[in-house]
Amino acid sequence: MRGALSILHVLLALALSPLLLGIINRTKAAFGGRRGPPLLQPYYDLAKLFGKGATYSRTTTWLFRAGPLLSLACALSALLIVPLGGIGGLVAFPGDLVLFAYLFGLMRFVMVLAALDTGSAFEGMGASREVQFAMLAEPALLIGLGALAANSRSLSLSGLYAAPLAAAPACLPALWLLAGAFLVVLLAENARIPVDDPTTHLELTMIHEVMLLDHSGVDLALAEYAAAVKLWVLGALVVGVALPWRSVTAAGDLALGLAGLLALAVAVGIIESIMARLRLVRVPQLLVTAAVLSILAAAWVLR
Numbered sequence: 001m002r003g004a005l006s007i008l009h010v011l012l013a014l015a016l017s018p019l020l021l022g023i024i025n026r027t028k029a030a031f032g033g034r035r036g037p038p039l040l041q042p043y044y045d046l047a048k049l050f051g052k053g054a055t056y057s058r059t060t061t062w063l064f065r066a067g068p069l070l071s072l073a074c075a076l077s078a079l080l081i082v083p084l085g086g087i088g089g090l091v092a093f094p095g096d097l098v099l100f101a102y103l104f105g106l107m108r109f110v111m112v113l114a115a116l117d118t119g120s121a122f123e124g125m126g127a128s129r130e131v132q133f134a135m136l137a138e139p140a141l142l143i144g145l146g147a148l149a150a151n152s153r154s155l156s157l158s159g160l161y162a163a164p165l166a167a168a169p170a171c172l173p174a175l176w177l178l179a180g181a182f183l184v185v186l187l188a189e190n191a192r193i194p195v196d197d198p199t200t201h202l203e204l205t206m207i208h209e210v211m212l213l214d215h216s217g218v219d220l221a222l223a224e225y226a227a228a229v230k231l232w233v234l235g236a237l238v239v240g241v242a243l244p245w246r247s248v249t250a251a252g253d254l255a256l257g258l259a260g261l262l263a264l265a266v267a268v269g270i271i272e273s274i275m276a277r278l279r280l281v282r283v284p285q286l287l288v289t290a291a292v293l294s295i296l297a298a299a300w301v302l303r
Helices: 002-031 041-050 062-081 096-117 121-152 157-162 169-189 217-242 250-274 283-302
Strands: none
Touching: 002 041, 002 062, 002 217, 002 250, 041 217, 062 096, 062 217, 096 121, 096 157, 096 217, 121 157, 121 169, 121 283, 169 217, 169 250, 169 283, 217 250
């Protein structure tokens, strides 16, 4: 039963991950007193991009063309590993949490290579910022996963999230600390406010979007879809620790996880509506704060 639900989770993620972006945009529009774009606008944009051809500069090599495709492959591989609530990942084995973290590192690496391959100093600037902030976000993620491993005595993501309160119910404060840390990581890794603004076109503030400026057509669609899947995957990590309770049935766990993801999309929209983008020199402070939350959670579990 749970194996079938793991497959269902993957299929739902493939189909609904762009919907999270639509919910975020509609939430922001509601806060601004606007009607906003249709809820399914991300699907329309992807369909339009998939129907167009890609344009390549004569200065680029195969690295530029391979970047979006490899990025999507990494996101889909991480999707196979991540659990949603009490539903384990489709692929689970001891130590898969390390592979999970490295898949995001590889995803970032190939996109940085694609950006540098253009020979553009502008895209190189964005790639440099992307790597700098990732260097500060990864400790928060890895230390947080280590705290969950210490709590559950498991080295598999599916084991970590199976029933986080069953091992030690007193660890609920630690789980909520981790939820805060993982939320910051989600905002940073997905280029959301207050770390980055996915809709900006200001040269001095762009981070992730600047690396996609030379991509077009199918390549841009692959990169955008990979970003949507990445948002779903990291959102599953946040929901798993923010809502650590499990229902009596596996189907109930999956439904709770899906509801949590939709609520998380609304929460991200609210955050982007009530907060301004931080100055670049303030972003490291936010990411260090996330790492401190993970350290406090680990100390709580190991006390």
